[in-house]
Amino acid sequence: MNPVILITGATRGIGFAAAKQLAARSTQVIIASRDGTRASEAAARVGSGAVGVALDITDQASVQATVKQIEQQFGRLDVLANNSAILLDHYQSLLDLKPEVLLETLNTNVVGTLRVSQAFAPLLAKSATPRIINVSSGAGQLDGEPQAWAPAYCISKTALNMLTQQLTAALPEVMVNSMCPGWCRTEMGGSEAPRTPEEGADTLTWLALDAPHTLRGKFIKDRTVIPW
Numbered sequence: 024m025n026p027v028i029l030i031t032g033a034t035r036g037i038g039f040a041a042a043k044q045l046a047a048r049s050t051q052v053i054i055a056s057r058d059g060t061r062a063s064e065a066a067a068r069v070g071s072g073a074v075g076v077a078l079d080i081t082d083q084a085s086v087q088a089t090v091k092q093i094e095q096q097f098g099r100l101d102v103l104a105n106n107s108a109i110l111l112d113h114y115q116s117l118l119d120l121k122p123e124v125l126l127e128t129l130n131t132n133v134v135g136t137l138r139v140s141q142a143f144a145p146l147l148a149k150s151a152t153p154r155i156i157n158v159s160s161g162a163g164q165l166d167g168e169p170q171a172w173a174p175a176y177c178i179s180k181t182a183l184n185m186l187t188q189q190l191t192a193a194l195p196e197v198m199v200n201s202m203c204p205g206w207c208r209t210e211m212g213g214s215e216a217p218r219t220p221e222e223g224a225d226t227l228t229w230l231a232l233d234a235p236h237t238l239r240g241k242f243i244k245d246r247t248v249i250p251w
């Protein structure tokens with residue numbers, strides 16, 4: 024049976040690159056976007072039977088509807104790739120950061136990821152080798168010198184990493200990890216970034232299909248465990 028893989032926020036950037044890599048490996052890719060039409064168009068570009076679904080990770084009803092749709096169509100989920108995120112405060116100083124911006128960022132990057140993971144847990148439980156991949160960022164790493172860039176985004180990715188650890192403890196049968204794609208040329212990463220989206224997606228694809236199921240509760244970049 025081909026692995027059934029859901030990638031959130033996958034109509035562009037790293038998610039779309041991962042969708043192409045995974046579809047080329049004979050998997051059933053499901054591309055999610057807040058805009059169902061864009062999701063279907065992206066799935067058509069990927070080919071290999073990929074399908075698109077509408078999913079807003081900040082909206083409980085949207086998440087429930089997507090769970091129902093995937094349950095009816097595929098009966099299970101093997102890999103949940105939580106790739107969706109927002110970056111609203113690029114070069115803002117923490118001292119100027121509006122609490123609403125932090126709340127909105129946390130609501131998507133952390134609460135949204137939790138909501139999707141909770142909702143898909145029953146479908147993941149129907150898989151023989153269930154996996155959750157949280158696309159985090161080195162920007163959330165506590166290791167190293169303090170940095171002043173994008174505080175809301177960085178705080179959200181640190182919280183996402185703890186969510187990965189909490190999910191690992193809560194879901195003993197599921198292989199849950201955080202990963203960092205590196206700085207990639209996407210809408211979020213900008214044109215100056217040194218990596219292609221495909222290079223950023225490589226670790227996601229590896230975690231989805233090739234990494235041993237015993238690799239759990241880790242933070243991974245370039246297929247290698249890195250410090251939190």
Ligand SMILES: NC(=O)c1ccc[n+]([C@@H]2O[C@H](COP(=O)([O-])OP(=O)(O)OC[C@H]3O[C@@H](n4cnc5c(N)ncnc54)[C@H](OP(=O)(O)O)[C@@H]3O)[C@@H](O)[C@H]2O)c1
Nearest residue numbers: 032036037056057079080106107108160206207209211212
């Ligand atoms: N690019 C980098 O250099 C870099 C570095 C480190 C980590 N990352 C991480 O890698 C992941 C992908 O980033 P990217 O660079 O490919 O970014 P991107 O091109 O901006 O893609 C992010 C996606 O998130 C989706 N999204 C935003 N809000 C959503 C919501 N409420 N519900 C569902 N989906 C939502 C958007 O999809 P729709 O608009 O279609 O809904 C969008 O396609 C993110 O988690 C990011 O933090 C990126």
